[in-house]
Amino acid sequence: MSNTSGSWHSAFFVYTRPRVAAMIFLGFSAGLPFSLISTTLSAWLADEHVDLSVIGYFSLVGVAYSVKVLWAPVVDRLPLPLLDSWLGRRRSWMLSAQLGIAVGLWAISGADVVGHLADVALLAVLVAFCSATQDIAIDAYRIEAAAVRFQGAMAAMYVFGYRLSLLAAGAGVFYIAEFASWRLAYQVMAASMLLGIITTLLVKEPSHKQAAEERQLEASLESALGIADLSSPLKRLTGWLSDAVLSPFVEFFQRNGRTGLLILLLIAVYKMSDIAMGVMANPFYLELGFSKKDIADVSKIFGFFMTILGTSLGGVLVMKFGIMRPLLLGAVIVAATNLLFAALAVVEPDTRLLAGVISADNLSGGIASAAFIAYLSSLTNTAYTATQYALFSSLMTLPAKLIGSISGEVVAQFGYHAFFVYSAVIGLPGVVLVLVLMRLPTASPDK
Template sequence: MIFLGFSAGLPFSLVSTTLSAWLADTQVSLSVIGYFSLVGAAYSIKVFWAPVVDRLPLPLFDRLLGKRRSWMLFAQLGVGIGLLGMSELEPVNHLQELAWLATWVAFCSATQDVAIDAYRIEAVAPQYQGAMAATYVFGYRLSLLVAGAGVFYIAEYQSWHLAYEAMAAAMLVGVAATLLVSEPEHAVDSRVRQLEERIETALGVTQDSSCLARLVAWFSDAVVSPFVEFFQRNGKAGVWILALIAVYKMSDIAMGVMANPFYLELGFSKKDIADVSKIFGFFMTIIGTSLGGVLVVRFGIMRPLLLGAVIVAATNLLFAALATVRPDIMLLAGVISADNLSGGIASAAFIAYLSSLTNSAYTATQYALFSSLMTLPAKLIGGFSGDIVADYGYYAFFTYSAVIGLPALILVMLLMRSGIGSDARER
């Protein structure tokens, strides 16, 4: 799971924050950099093809590797090829081609996420899921370090092109892990099957064996049933839960789009950014995630979830303050430490919350829904971040990114006050 987590996290930075730094370093305008962040929308709409990954076997690959591993390998090879293609381009002269390849990498990466989530749930017994998730997150964070600090070091002393070539080769870590692990068993839940049959009956396709009827039945089982099950279990509160998922990470993700261009404009070198933002920030994130896990065990899910929403929005104001003072490497380290520590706490609480909402029968599809909702609004808003910085400056942008964290605070408090989400679900 460490190796699979590494493979999942590697392309994420390479089509988001690291890519924005490459574009900024080659004098691409801030507005264009902001629009490039829309590439990450692939992670937010993966729910639309998650049922296909969850249910449909890949020809040839499936017979050799099994359903989960075949999708994982297909996605990993797609990411590697896309990164290799990006490494051959000069951003200023080939922006359109770079955008298409970055979109392909994001699509393959999101597909890999869906397949690995499904594998993780099916590979071991429920009592080991916590350990699986923890090792996956560690591998994911390690890859963010490599795709961040590693790329910055190579770019500083060699070139961005060589850096992206090296990252394409690093995807072989995930390929090797996929080939070495065993295909998990695919258990069938009788209660889920009953739900699917009731929905098929309501659609009138149970007695019809035509091709269209079979297609409708497949769509019903793979797409409709996971959503019906979620609202059947949560009732009207499901709307408020989905709204919270949609806005919880908005402040953090929207701010991250302009972080690296901000550091470069302050005058810090790529080596400074790698030293402070990537390596030091990596360890602060690990500490924050561990602390968040302890808080969840000690206080349940909802109170740490509220704390995470508060401190993530608050640390964005520290960036606003940083934009008004003379650049200083120690001050940068302090602000980044606070940001990564708070982000780690919030992430641990949020992952625990999402996990508590998922039915094991539809883990891949429902988790894809949650993670898509988690990032889509933020990615859409982040697309305009370059325009905001260009028109109003970094101080106004970071203040704005803190303010858009307020809806998450309100929704967490509403769910806590109504008694929805924590105590009953944790028991």
Template structure:
């Protein structure tokens, strides 16, 4: 049995250089997200862009949902000169961070009223670079320390990510209110320097252990799919980098893998489908950008941290499955509070109630869901398999959210949030089924 650390020893883990660096890499990963999502929609609405057009901007986020398509390329392709200088992971990190920064500078130079198409194209570019950064940072986190430190790495990453969301949400709105949207996006581009500096300072992980662990399985499937003897380098690369992570997952889970992937795809459907309309909803209801920043972003930030902490405690106390059901139910139900707020109007008290419920439930569900996804991965293929899961968990919601503006224009905000709450019920039902299945399997196993 593994010996438990004292509280002092556990706290000192967070002072290790690579663990500490994950806060700054988490900040770099989280900063671009809102700048192509809810903060962008607030900018567009502030410039008079129609709600229907804003709804279509949700499809920019689909880039994060298909990153698994190029994750194997990031995993295996060496960048000329840069890889030799920085190593396999840090070279891709630096390239993606520079791409994000340049894209944000480009967006800052445009007026959405005059160049909406160019804004959309640059938003897609920023999202592509950001999704690529996510893939490589996940791989770096997994490979750079032993399994015992992965919890601390993930905790620091999430904390940095949440701080970045606060900066790119409330911070960007404050700057836009005091100066301009151009100044706001230029400032965010400069803040990407946090990730760039961290990438240049951290050490490249040792990839030998992961390579040794994966080699026998990969060699077996190269022979099965291509036969023995000489193979085309491209075909062998495809089997090793693309096919093997998926083969391993389906081989381990059998036909039930389809059910697991379906559950991953619908778990956050309700949450993501309403997200693109949140800031336009607050503005149309009559709240100021300062109200949104103070209550929606700053107050919401602390509520999310509380929710994440509660989610972790629930997993420790009750395991993963029962808190997973609770999280799915809470996320769906909180949409009904948004529907109520649409009837109440611009009341700061009710805004605080809705924000606290939404962010606490989101924090609980996200913390539990990350634990669940982590339990599904194989350590030898964590980067590609986790990219598959994280891509799939946002794809259906991003697609459906693209039609959110049409629904709001046709039915109104209150009816829209009721529809979104209904969208969350299949995830609750499937979570109950998975809990029942795991309980039956546990009962059938010999003591």
């Protein structure tokens, strides 16, 4: 890949590609239901004076996003009747999930949130399941629709659309509810799913053919399990499960060998510094004496635009330099910006300083996210895209969330200054692992 300054124009030009631009609308469709069945729905229930303990239980519907890897093999391999022959594997699952989300949101808008809470909960679970399924299908589509060098840009446009949807499902819904009603707000959001539906119908189905090597691998696994003849329904079911569930994991390690363990370790620790710091960010701002309005204005306005700028820049850097160098840059600057928060903890509170630190944090986070999503995308085999990427995305967040859960204990024991230094230090393993993998030709997608 060219690294000359003359290629910068073509690197930025990537955002004019139709498939890259389409990710804005698919990202919007992916992000819209997330808030509508979590924080925004909680606000509606609270406004209707539903008991707070009951509202708390509604957060459990979000578990669907954490366990989507369990049914990703189905999305990967199971053709939907009629729709598959019309739209193809990825678009048929995307469309079905989008229709399910739209219907679910419309049904919630007409439900009695006080008298029939159980119905609202079931509808929220339906929307969450369809939303997680849509995420699986869109991730697979994004990876298969463009070459590796475009994945940073695809991720940037996806994040842009996702962030816009969070504004619509958050502030947008609150405005409509204030001047009209919650029911109308949810009806408008249900209708907004048309953006994703129309995009799904317009984009072209990507190619995701299974190579001979994967067919041979699946045959070998079936033979090892003693089900090669597939002579009975039970053996056929076991064979399907072997092909859909076991083969993606075996293929990954067959392709990467022992290096696969280092790759999985990098996936587990790369976002750890960022997520651990984020848990305590808002309590830290309040501790410094900033008002809720100051926090909202700075984090929402600066946070939104700097994240979009960061992901866009990350996409260009991936296009220009490949994946590994932007991935290394992202790991370094995310850890480094945590030290800015440590400095903020020992100086006089100042809104301009807060804006600068939050801007740097969101810019670095955006660059890291674009590069990391591109890296994860490069690790998948197109025969098992949905399953492998769902595994990577789950592994990406689970250890970081576990580390983040003890953030309050660290602050209570040592204070905010020490905590932010600690959150920077736990980013160092990610830096080291990227450097190690860059030296291994089989582990670096740039080589």
